[in-house]
Amino acid sequence: MIIFDKVAKQYPGGYTALDGISLRIAPGELVILSGHSGAGKSTLLKLIPAIERPTSGAVRINEQDISRLPRRAVPYLRRNIGMVLQESRLLFDRSVYDNILLPLIINGHPPGDAAKRVGAALDLVGLHGREKEFPAGLSGGEQQRAAIARAFVNRPSILIADEPTAHLDPAYAAEIAELFKSFNGAGVTVLVVTHDVSLFRHWSPRRIALAHGRLMEE
Amino acid sequence: MRNWLYLHSRALAQALERLGGQPFGTLLSALVMGVALALPAGGYLLLDNIAVLARGVSGTPEISLFLDDKADSAQAEAVQGKLQAEPDLASFRFVSRDEALRQLESSGLGDVLSGIAVNPLPDAFVVTLRSDDPELFEALSARMRNWPGVAHVQLDSAWIKRLSALIGLGRTVVLMLAALLGLALVIITFNTIRLQILTQKNEIEVSRLLGATDRFIRRPFYWFGSLQGVFGGLVALGVVWIGVDVLAGPVAKVAESYGALVALSHPGWLESLATVASAAALGWLGAAISVRRHLAET
DSSP states (O other): OEEEEEEEEEOTTSOEEEEEEEEEEOTTOEEEEEESTTSSHHHHHHHTTTSSOOSEEEEEETTEEGGGOOGGGHHHHHTTEEEEOSSOOOOTTSOHHHHHHHHHHHTTOOHHHHHHHHHHHHHHTTOTTOTTSOGGGSOHHHHHHHHHHHHHTTOOSEEEEESTTTTSOHHHHHHHHHHHHHHHHTTOEEEEEOSOGGGGGGGOOEEEEEETTEEEEO | OHHHHHHHHHHHHHHHHHHHHSHHHHHHHHHHHHHHHHHHHHHHHHHHHHHHHHHHHHOSOEEEEEEOTTOOHHHHHHHHHHHHHOTTEEEEEEEOHHHHHHHHIIIIIHHHHTTOSSOOOOOEEEEEESOOOHHHHHHHHHHHHTSTTEEEEEETTHHHHHHHHHHHHHHHHHHHHHHHHHHHHHHHHHHHHHHHHHHTHHHHHHHHHTTOOHHHHHHHHHHHHHHHHHHHHHHHHHHHHHHHHHHHHHHHHHHHHTTOOOOOOOOOHHHHHHHHHHHHHHHHHHHHHHHHHHHTTO
16 A cells, blocks of 8 residues: 655755645556646655655555655665656666666575566566667667566566656557556556556556646546 | 675676776776885885895804903803803804914915014904894893903894894885875775766666665675776786896895895795785775765765
8 A cells, every 4th residue: 555645745946846645555556647747746656666755744655654764774665666767777788688687686586586587577578589689779669668577577566657658659658558557467556657648548547637746636 | 695695796797897898997907006006015025035135144143252351261261151151042162362363364364463473362252142133132242241351242233233123114114105005096996986986877876776775786896996906916916026037137146246145036925915905905995985975976
């Protein structure tokens, strides 16, 4: 369970990104977060892995208040949250395989088990056989799929994505949306920030809209 | 423990990969560090060689006790008795004035005494000590000067003491040099790691997003600094080794002209290990300071 309790976020300079957000996301939910640019969607998303901290209010994940989590505990929180950002943020000097392997190394997985998990993740995103290639050799959609494989390889219980289909052709975007649905089908809580809500309409996800840092509709 | 070893082996491989990825830069850094380290390492080795040489040239340390002209046989026997009672002596022998004259004549200096009717040389005892400790020499000779019948005590260790003091001074200079150049090595590594952190900024950010701890991120940089130190240490050893080979011939010729047999020695296993280990430790230190300072900024 992810709970936002009267969460506000003000950036230095006085800009208010979030203004008293209260929200509960149940385990296994698929949530689509939409709103115009500057509505506070990305800030809301960044509060979950403690990339940003709220100015007031609390964010709780499984009853743990992560707004007050000590800095040294943050890495362990992030290991249970898969993240897909607008840009793939792949490491371009490493192969696709090594990129997907990285979270498993960080998490201390034994090499044999890690190799199996990377293989399964590559199969899942349809990049089997491309693992030795470097990200520069992949298309935009393939890069994003590699990033999704990296986010999911640790089998997190929460998956968050910030505009994962922003720069993709409609066909690639639909594939990516399918992937998120399949993860959600496996019991993962999925929270996707997107401008293109229609991509997910077939699965009747929970839709949340933000405007000027406030919840507008559910 | 297994996981810890695995993470370290990965960090080591990553550091080697980064070093290998920029061979020219790695070579230059190793050369700069090597030359800087070769100065104190070579200085230490030179002083060590001089100390060994001094011990070899001085042979067995001796004290000569010259008796008073007016000393009679009873006084000479009393001195002999006192020498027998001294626990620090290895041996002693009596050299009579006649024997001393014969030795002088056989050494080719007989002409000097040809115009003198009376033998001017005194009776003497030549004393050998168990130890070559200059302090012991001083203490013993000071006691002997007060013995009745003893006119003069000649200390053969005076020059050894001077040389020993000079070697001590040299060691201090080498230590200061080592400290200064060690600091330079730390600064070089600090800067190299700072550049590495800037180069790897994206990887560091991504790793943090994926749940990497600070320790995980720092590890490859520690290995990088230590490995750079090891390479620098190996270059320093190479420079010293070649230096010894180049200087061995000329030094032997100089020593030969003084009647001494001298062979400059290469650094031993222990010295070599100490040089490389110190360089690795300094590299690690530079990396640790740099990583602590610059990772907070990324």
